[in-house]
Amino acid sequence: MxxxxxxxxxxxxxxxxxxxxxxLAATAWFTAFAAPGAGRDVPAGVARGDAAPWTAPTTAEVREEAMHWLKTRGADEASRRRAAQAWAAISEEATPADRFEALVRTFALGDSRAEQLVRFCEMPRRGTELPEVTWLAEPDTPPLVSANLRLLVGRWLVRESLFDETIELLAGVKPEEVVDPASLLFQRAVAHHALLHKDEGLDAIDRLLKGRSHAPRRYVALAGLMREDLEGLEEExxxxxxxxxxxxxxxxxxxxxxxxxxxxxxxxxxxxxxxxxxxxxxxxxCGGGAADNLQPSNPAQDSMPMGGLGQGQVTRKKVGDKxxxxxxxxxxxxxxxxxxxxxxxxxxxxxxxxxxxxxxxxxxxxx
Structure with a gap:
């Protein structure tokens, strides 16, 4: 074409x-992502409510589920030992992001397809190649594996500015199904914001901010800025x-x-x-009104001396069309x-x- x-x-x-x-002013998108995330004060009134409709699971809960899944997969003793050592380094005070990383690496120890996904998402995009995720939607894939690995790939898609694919992949994933709910809602908010999906973006942002006490401060700060930007966005x-x-x-x-x-x-x-x-x-x-106002009610005679020079007529200049x-x-x-x-x-x-x-x-x- x-x-x-x-x-x-x-x-x-x-x-x-x-x-x-x-x-018009520059968009808040660039302001938001140019600003340092950690350590920035959260704007007043950033959330419409502090009650959290979602919470992040504890380290003990995630570790138990991960080790049980690994056992049901028939993993060998060496793989189970490596997983146990990795989880021993994750304390109860660890962040949801730390628990999430430990979980997906446990999946990599028990499933070669999961291992390929983890490795793929550690690398930058290569041309138009995308990770293979169709198996995550298969009925025999446990919800724990499907939801959290979709989030893993969703984070990679956002990082690579593949926002349409992010929205499609994360559709239907619920906060309670993943180890890091704040990350799920944040990735959705970023994708909808980038694509100018006002209603969907505001919904994801509000859900994230209602659980602000469980979310990283950088997520809360950036979500507040994105919400302010979307609320002021006018079409056309x-x-x-x-x-x-x-x-x-x-x-x-x-x-x-x-x-x-x-x-x-x-x-x-x-x-x-x-x-x-x-x-x-x-x-x-505006031009018509101004022209009407310039018409004199009593035009001067050509022979009368006036303050100006000549009759005031000028040659119109042809400027062409658009x-x-x-x-x-x-x-x-x-x-x-x-x-x-x-x-x-x-x-x-x-x-x-x-x-x-x-x-x-x-x-x-x-x-």
Missing amino acids: NDEPLNKACFARLPKLLSGCLC TLDHIARRMRDIERRLDLGRAGEKVRGIEDGVIESLDKMIEELEKQQQE SGWGNLPPKQREEALQEIGRQFPSHYRDVIEQYFRRMAGEEPAKE
């Missing part, structure tokens, strides 16, 4: 669109469109260029068209982007430039 006409059409709309829009605004452009960039970086990506692109074009139409309507209304923007030479296009940068925050200038360079198949400008 040739996307060049589409990209030019997008670019053609931007100067006209931006000239009529107010500058310039900020909303810019985020959807970033989502397209993310998908292209992941090698995704199929029907779903083209659908998101079409949605961005539709939103731009809608905003431009509204701005043009407002400009016409369709010519997509055909601008690189130099003039760069000048236009610089003009955008002077009028609006660099946040939007960078997003627009990178997006359309990528869509046009050009290399981004070097810093």
Whole structure:
């Protein structure tokens, strides 16, 4: 599919669109993940309630289940001894994250498929390869194994910005089924926030914050910021469109260029068209009113000396129509982007430039 006409059409709309829009603040997403997690004070009123609808199981409970599962798997004596030694290092004061790591490594000792998953999730993504997880949904896979290994893979997917896959994999997993419920809810919140799923994101965030006493402080701080961001998010605004452009960039970086990506692109074009139409309507209304006010009730005669020079008539300059923007030479296009940068925050200038360079198949400008 040739996307060049589409990209030019997008670019053609931007100067006209931006000239009529107010500058918006940068999103809380970048603020949240640039901030140090541990040691940051939790904002006042970050949670709607402190009562925890979920709690993390104790070390003793998790260890007992893990060792029982390993025994039922028929693990040899050496594997059971290694598991026992690993659990001996996990105290009752250990964090849920520590218990979770010990549990998945116990699974790796008793099941070669689990071992492959653990090893896979320790490495960065290799091309488009994804871990094999179909066996986790099989009826003979115990819920303890299925839920916690899905969480393990879900964490890896979020780390690799594979948010659609995260939501799909973690669907149906309940907090009480995993050793680290805070991590489950946090991964869901991050994925929904990144995809601009407002209602689903707020639901995951609220469930996480209601159990804040059992969650790491960095989760609580970041969840509070994400909730504030989602509550203020409005569809069809310039900020909303810019985020959807970033989502397209993310998908292209992941090698995704199929029907779903083209659908998101079409949605961005539709939103731009809608905003431009509204701005043009407002400009016409404002322009018409101003023109009416400038009409004198008693025009001066041509022969009367006035304070001005001449009759006040000027030659209208033809500036062309908006369709010519997509055909601008690189130099003039760069000048236009610089003009955008002077009028609006660099946040939007960078997003627009990178997006359309990528869509046009050009290399981004070097810093």
